[in-house]
Each structure stands twice: as structure tokens, then as C-alpha cells.
Amino acid sequence: MWKYMIETIAAVNQAVNSFIWGIPAMVCIIGVGLLLSVRTGFLQIRKFPYAIRTTVGRMFRKRDASDGAMTPFQAVCTALAGTVGTGNIAGVAGAIAIGGPGAVFWMWCSALLGMCTKFSEVTLAVHFRERNANGELVGGPMYYIKNGLAKHWRWLAAIYALFGVLTVFGTGNATQVNTIVAAIDTALLEYNVVGNGALSTLNLVVGIVVAMLVAMVLLGGIKRIGSVSEKLVPFMALTYVVLLNLPRLPEVFTSIVAGAFNPAAFTGGAVGSLFLSMQKGVSRGIFSNEAGLGTGSIAHACADTKKPVKQGMFGIFEVFADTIVICTLTALVILCSGTSVNYGQAAGAELTISGFTLTYGGWASLFTAVALCCFAFSTIIGWGLYGSRCIEYLFHTDKVVRPFLVVYSFVAILGATVDLGLLWSIADTFNGLMSIPNLIALLLLSGTVVKLVKEFFAKEPQ
Numbered sequence: 001m002w003k004y005m006i007e008t009i010a011a012v013n014q015a016v017n018s019f020i021w022g023i024p025a026m027v028c029i030i031g032v033g034l035l036l037s038v039r040t041g042f043l044q045i046r047k048f049p050y051a052i053r054t055t056v057g058r059m060f061r062k063r064d065a066s067d068g069a070m071t072p073f074q075a076v077c078t079a080l081a082g083t084v085g086t087g088n089i090a091g092v093a094g095a096i097a098i099g100g101p102g103a104v105f106w107m108w109c110s111a112l113l114g115m116c117t118k119f120s121e122v123t124l125a126v127h128f129r130e131r132n133a134n135g136e137l138v139g140g141p142m143y144y145i146k147n148g149l150a151k152h153w154r155w156l157a158a159i160y161a162l163f164g165v166l167t168v169f170g171t172g173n174a175t176q177v178n179t180i181v182a183a184i185d186t187a188l189l190e191y192n193v194v195g196n197g198a199l200s201t202l203n204l205v206v207g208i209v210v211a212m213l214v215a216m217v218l219l220g221g222i223k224r225i226g227s228v229s230e231k232l233v234p235f236m237a238l239t240y241v242v243l244l245n246l247p248r249l250p251e252v253f254t255s256i257v258a259g260a261f262n263p264a265a266f267t268g269g270a271v272g273s274l275f276l277s278m279q280k281g282v283s284r285g286i287f288s289n290e291a292g293l294g295t296g297s298i299a300h301a302c303a304d305t306k307k308p309v310k311q312g313m314f315g316i317f318e319v320f321a322d323t324i325v326i327c328t329l330t331a332l333v334i335l336c337s338g339t340s341v342n343y344g345q346a347a348g349a350e351l352t353i354s355g356f357t358l359t360y361g362g363w364a365s366l367f368t369a370v371a372l373c374c375f376a377f378s379t380i381i382g383w384g385l386y387g388s389r390c391i392e393y394l395f396h397t398d399k400v401v402r403p404f405l406v407v408y409s410f411v412a413i414l415g416a417t418v419d420l421g422l423l424w425s426i427a428d429t430f431n432g433l434m435s436i437p438n439l440i441a442l443l444l445l446s447g448t449v450v451k452l453v454k455e456f457f458a459k460e461p462q
Helices: 002-020 023-039 048-059 072-083 090-099 102-127 141-148 151-190 196-218 222-239 246-259 274-289 296-300 308-337 349-360 364-395 398-415 420-444 446-459
Strands: none
Touching (some): 023 102, 023 274, 023 420, 048 308, 090 102, 090 151, 090 274, 090 308, 090 349, 102 141, 102 274, 102 296, 102 308, 102 446, 141 151, 141 296, 141 420, 151 196, 151 349, 151 364, 151 420, 196 364, 196 398, 246 308, 274 420, 296 308, 296 364, 349 364, 364 398, 420 446
16 A cells, blocks of 8 residues: 555656656746846856855854844855755766766756856845744745735745745755765665664664754754854865866766767767756756755845845855855766766765765765765755745744644654655655746846846945
8 A cells, every 4th residue: 555655656746747847947947047147247157256255255254143133154054054965965966877977067057047046036035024923034935925026926925835835844854864864874884884674773763863953953943043054064064075086087077068968978878868967957956056946045034134135145155155066076076986877777875975985985985974964964954944934924923833843853754764766856846846936936026136236236345
């Protein structure tokens, strides 16, 4: 019975996923990013030095936030906690396995346009935010739809919040924990600490521990979330420093660029579709940096700042750091290591771990496990905040938040014991559904973004 139900869920999800991530979705995601880029004069390129100078500089201003809000540093760390997750390690591996090396190229393309998309999301979230009954700053796509568009569009905000609540359980929690246990299992098996027979029990224990830790942080409120994020994100960024098999770099970059347009030539014919390579690159890129989903803007709306455009610069920085830097490093480790890739078949953290161990030796499995645990835990925390804001918007009260966070925390136990392939597929589907109302809102509010940018740079010294 259980097996039949799983097969049914997988079949239904596959049908929905194929539609959501079909040609229309690619056109919408790339089209909105391109439109925003053109209308702002490719701000992400034109103002990139300013964005890096502004964001890096503000990160180290350790001032307290007023009215219980987050500091700009805590806000960006919480948003980065949500974006820099297992998508950077397991998601990249999956994209390469299914889409070939060329998927990395399409990841870069989606990131270039995604920088402007996320800038717009953050700017609008801060501009149209409001205070809830507790006096906390709240914002995000549901609020810039509600406060930025006419009343007849409010159903779109409710749809976004509903998809947001459903998405956080898969994207923000279950897939993250699933990858944690995969990394821990691989590391322990590498050193013969446990046998295969003990893995199911071990995974259950890991799931319970993660659930308890997540509950402790999230139930502590917005200040604790910000405090944990600002300590965890810099730590995991410092640990994720890699050395590559440099002699293979030219060959690898050739496979990435040329493989984007001729996947079959670099996958032995296992991946022959250019669209499949593009689809996996774009979807995994969005899964990783969240540009187009609007989720990161929920954290930024909590920031103690009065300049929406200046906070929006963190959106550019986040996508660059997440996809252009970290995802690329992961891809290079896999492709430069010479590890065997079974193209056309699903893969996850085990492929990345294989690349690390071939490059550095067996000890790298421990390093990868630690990195994955940090990345995944931070993502669970960030998405817990997103889900709580979405459900608060849906029910118009914060009384539902604590029960939601308790349920959300214990989803970690499910994530530790369910098949990886199905989890990633379901998460992909909900990501796509969540992006639809947000992209419509960004399209309708693109004029507001342009206006805010012009007003800001007319006053701001360069």
C-alpha cells in the first residue's frame, strides 16, 4: 500500500514538474529577469562594484537593530543561510548528472539575470513592508503584492503564501536533512564506523537531533534566528575553501561552455537534449540562489534600514556569492577530480563527496559532511522564518506561528528517512509553483523598481 502511494505521488509530481519546469516556465523566469535587467540598465553589471563595496562594507557594522528588528548584517546572513545550502553541493551534482557539464553554464546565465531579479525582490520587500501586531517588521512577495498592487490582486498574495507554506517543508527542510544524513552515512562508511545495517537507525537519530536543534532556534524568535545566522554563515563560508586539480581546468571549462550547446558530446550521448541541460541548470540555479522565488526578501524585510535600494544590493551580492562562486567551486571539484559521473541518472551529495575524496583523499568525506551539516542547518533556519511569515499572512495572526514551527521542526525526521530522488523532485515542483505569483508581481511592479532606483542614485553619492 505504502509503495503504491509513493509511486502514485511520484507519477503525479513528475507530470506537474514537467509542466511547471517546461518551456513556459523557462520563458517566464528568464524573461522577467531580462526585462528587469533592461529596464534598470543592467544594474547588476553597471553597479556591481558599488554593490560589492556597499554590501561588504555594511556587513561589518555591528550595531544593534531597533524595535526588535535584525541588523542589515543579520538580515543578509539569514537570507544567505536560506540560499547557501545543500543545493550548492547536492543540487549542483544533480544538475551535472542529469544535464551534463553544460548545465553549469545555464546556471551562470540564470544567476546573471537572477542578480537583478533578487535585487528587485529585496528592494520591493523593504519598500512595501509593514509592522505586525507585535511591532515586528514583516515583508516579502505577499506584502509587496498586497501594498503595491490594486486590491483585485490580493488573491495572488494568498496563493504565494500558500505555496510558500507548502514549499518550506520540502525545499527548506526535508531535502536539507536528507542530504545531511547522506553525507554523514558516507563519511562513517568510509571509516568503517558503522555497517550498512545500522544506517536506518542512525538516520532516524540524526533526524530527531536536527528537529530538536531547529525547534530551539526557531522558537526563540526573530532575534535568535538573526543571531545564529550571523555566526553560522561566516563560519561555513570560511570552511568551504577548495583546492582544484588545476591542470584539468581548461578541459573542464570547455566541457561546461561547449556542453551547454552540445551535451551529447561530453556525456557519451547519455544527455542529448540542449533543453534538458538548460532546464536542469536553471532549475538547480534557482533552487540554490532562490532568485525569482522571492523568499530571501522575507528576511531582508526584517532589516533595520530606511533605504530599500541599498538593501537591495545585498540581493546582487547573494546570487553572486551563492551561484557564481560556491556552486561553481562545487562543479569544478566534481569535474576536475575525474570522478565517474553516470550521466542521465539522478545523483546528489555522494557525487560531490566522491569528487572531494578523489582530489584530497578519504579525509575529505569528513570535511564535506561538516560543510553539508552547516549549510543544511542554516538553510532550515532561514526557511523556517520564511514559512512562519507566510502562514502568519495567510491566517492574519501570529498565534499560528509557534504550532507551525513545531510541525516544521519535526519534518526533519521525515527528511532523514525518505528517498532522495523523490524529495528533490517534489521540492523542484513546489519551487516552480511558488515562483509564478512572484514573477507576475515583479512584472507588474517593474516600473516601481525603476522609479526607486532612479530616485536613490539621484541622491546617493557614487
